[in-house]
């Protein structure tokens with residue numbers, strides 16, 4: 082199989098080969114409009130990832146923690162499957178971006194962070210919000226543009242916020258939330274609050290200059306910030 086290399090353009094057919102290898106239909110990963118794939122096939126990937134590919138790591142985890150992480154991953158998957166299934170009804174008031182296959186990141190990081198730690202994210206934020214402890218009903222209400230939504234129905238899927246659990250917001254401008262997260266880390270350091278600021282971003286964000294400014298500043302100031310890049314090999 083073609084080994085992904087960002088310096089070279091992938092040959093024709095490489096995308097298809099990647100999806101075939103992952104046993105995911107090409108329209109499944111990135112579709113805003115819904116995944117028609119039966120859950121069983123996708124679940125196998127999830128379980129394979131946890132139990133076989135990373136068996137070395139999984140074996141070291143406490144069984145209760147493993148169950149908790151798997152529950153969180155499945156919860157995120159189910160929620161997003163429902164969003165995808167209902168999106169064509171046309172009642173959701175915003176575009177949505179799903180994180181099918183990336184649930185483990187949000188589940189594990191959400192578990193590792195303290196409730197009062199801080200997090201910001203980008204356009205693909207459902208999982209991060211839920212992993213950090215955001216209110217599910219408020220998220221769904223937000224996507225439907227309801228006033229009871231976590232951003233009062235004004236932000237939609239890409240602008241989730243729940244300060245009660247330290248989820249300080251998400252924005253759709255690629256890399257935009259990175260300096261915000263670094264600023265929060267600076268505030269935490271100045272206040273000596275002991276909080277960590279987690280910045281979720283995609284691999285596409287490292288093409289933005291502000292990413293380098295932010296990392297440089299964080300290193301110079303020795304800030305308590307976790308830069309979490311989810312490299313899903315896509316930036317479109």
Ligand SMILES: Cc1ncc(C[n+]2csc(CCOP(=O)(O)OP(=O)(O)O)c2C)c(N)n1
Nearest residue numbers: 205253254255283284285286313315316317
């Ligand atoms: C500054 C900026 N440029 C372009 C876009 C259009 N855009 C939306 S999502 C996206 C790709 C982002 O890729 P990545 O950060 O890897 O996140 P992923 O979608 O893979 O989760 C782009 C270019 C944008 N929202 N903001």
Ligand SMILES: [Mg+2]
Nearest residue numbers: 283284313315
């Ligand atoms: Mg990406």
